[in-house]
Amino acid sequence: MKNLSVIFPIAASIAAFVLVLLALLAGQNPGFMEDYDVISFNTSALGKNLVLNAAKDDEPTPTGGGFCSDLPGFLGKGCATATAAIGSIESAIVSEVNDIANDIADHLSAELGIHQFYSLHALSICEGSFSPNATANGATRNVTRCIKGATEGYNISAIIDHQLQIGPFELGIDDLGFDDELQSAMDTLNSAIKAFVILLSISVALTGLSLLTSIAGFIRYTRPVLIVNVVIASLAFIMLLACSLVITIGARKAATEVTEKGDDIGLYATAGSKYTAITWAAVGLMFVTFAYWLWQVIRFKNGKTDLHRQTKRSPRDSEEAGAEKPNLHGIRFSKGRRSRR
Numbered sequence: 398m399k400n401l402s403v404i405f406p407i408a409a410s411i412a413a414f415v416l417v418l419l420a421l422l423a424g425q426n427p428g429f430m431e432d433y434d435v436i437s438f439n440t441s442a443l444g445k446n447l448v449l450n451a452a453k454d455d456e457p458t459p460t461g462g463g464f465c466s467d468l469p470g471f472l473g474k475g476c477a478t479a480t481a482a483i484g485s486i487e488s489a490i491v492s493e494v495n496d497i498a499n500d501i502a503d504h505l506s507a508e509l510g511i512h513q514f515y516s517l518h519a520l521s522i523c524e525g526s527f528s529p530n531a532t533a534n535g536a537t538r539n540v541t542r543c544i545k546g547a548t549e550g551y552n553i554s555a556i557i558d559h560q561l562q563i564g565p566f567e568l569g570i571d572d573l574g575f576d577d578e579l580q581s582a583m584d585t586l587n588s589a590i591k592a593f594v595i596l597l598s599i600s601v602a603l604t605g606l607s608l609l610t611s612i613a614g615f616i617r618y619t620r621p622v623l624i625v626n627v628v629i630a631s632l633a634f635i636m637l638l639a640c641s642l643v644i645t646i647g648a649r650k651a652a653t654e655v656t657e658k659g660d661d662i663g664l665y666a667t668a669g670s671k672y673t674a675i676t677w678a679a680v681g682l683m684f685v686t687f688a689y690w691l692w693q694v695i696r697f698k699n700g701k702t703d704l705h706r707q708t709k710r711s712p713r714d715s716e717e718a719g720a721e722k723p724n725l726h727g728i729r730f731s732k733g734r735r736s737r738r
């Protein structure tokens with residue numbers, strides 16, 4: 398009994414397979430599905446605390462040479478460059494500190510030698526700058542480079558730390574006020590992403606397998622094939638569900654904690670919503686596939702009985718018709734059939 402409705406699980410499996418494959422490969426090359434990040438860090442204002450603290454200290458004597466001269470040597474240079482871009486620093490009084498902060502956001506990261514954003518994908522970390530600039534409304538990401546996370550690790554603070562050290566001021570991430578609490582939030586994220594990538598890889602294999610067994614179910618509609626389909630589809634569904642839960646909860650928790658603790662030093666994180674949308678869509682599609690095959694198994698049982706009755710009735714009817722003649726074999730055969738059922 399070939400049923401055209403089998404198109405549904407095949408289509409759902411193809412779609413789920415493509416989605417999880419894309420989820421795995423997003424961000425593999427600079428700009429490829431850049432919006433589909435797990436979490437992204439806006440570091441355009443990282444280090445603003447150093448500049449702002451200096452600006453506050455400057456408040457009592459706004460005319461005293463400007464706040465850049467009060468900055469520790471390593472930042473004074475960067476500050477001067479940043480503020481030079483916004484004009485005279487005599488007018489930069491504390492009431493305008495927020496404006497200064499915004500303008501700093503566009504220049505500070507470059508001064509420090511880091512990038513304006515770091516986006517974490519399943520297999521890579523991409524970095525780059527905002528276009529047209531960090532503070533513009535609807536700024537888009539201009540990816541400069543992607544680092545393979547699977548081989549080089551997902552520790553974004555280590556990457557930033559390294560770039561700061563080779564930067565013009567030879568700072569470390571600790572100099573910016575990056576504390577243990579913040580690092581522990583980052584480390585939790587690292588663990589979550591590693592677990593996620595393993596689960597996601599298994600999900601890619603299982604959804605691919607489910608596609609193959611769904612096609613097999615179309616070609617050979619037998620009970621064992623149907624049961625294999627149910628098992629594979631349910632495993633794929635459970636794996637994808639675990640995947641989506643880990644990444645949805647992990648990324649959101651990390652983003653909240655990092656933003657909470659990083660606000661002072663100008664570090665912000667956002668969990669990627671487009672990314673979780675595709676993983677949850679895959680979860681839904683695998684559920685459809687699983688439900689379809691489960692339904693087929695249940696139906697197959699009944700269907701077989703119906704089929705059995707129908708196909709066996711006609712020979713038996715003829716046998717019974719034949720049994721009206723004194724034919725012992727025919728009667729025995731039909732009794733045997735009956736008792737077997």
Ligand SMILES: *[C@@H]1O[C@H](CO)[C@@H](O)[C@H](O)[C@H]1NC(C)=O
Nearest residue numbers: 525526527528529539540541
């Ligand atoms: C992206 O950055 C590169 C240099 O890093 C620059 O040449 C290019 O114009 C930028 N693209 C956009 C759209 O801003």
Ligand SMILES: *[C@@H]1O[C@H](CO)[C@@H](O)[C@H](O)[C@H]1NC(C)=O
Nearest residue numbers: 439441442502527531532536
């Ligand atoms: C990045 O952070 C800065 C500083 O808080 C903010 O002004 C800017 O709007 C953010 N940019 C993006 C694209 O999120």
Ligand SMILES: *[C@@H]1O[C@H](CO)[C@@H](O)[C@H](O)[C@H]1NC(C)=O
Nearest residue numbers: 500503529530531532533534
């Ligand atoms: C950032 O870009 C916006 C839109 O292009 C522009 O209005 C704004 O002046 C820019 N800010 C800086 C500091 O260049």
Ligand SMILES: *[C@@H]1O[C@H](CO)[C@@H](O)[C@H](O)[C@H]1NC(C)=O
Nearest residue numbers: 552554555558570580584587
């Ligand atoms: C990540 O890098 C930071 C800074 O180099 C370091 O303190 C931290 O221990 C690293 N975390 C892991 C899990 O390696």
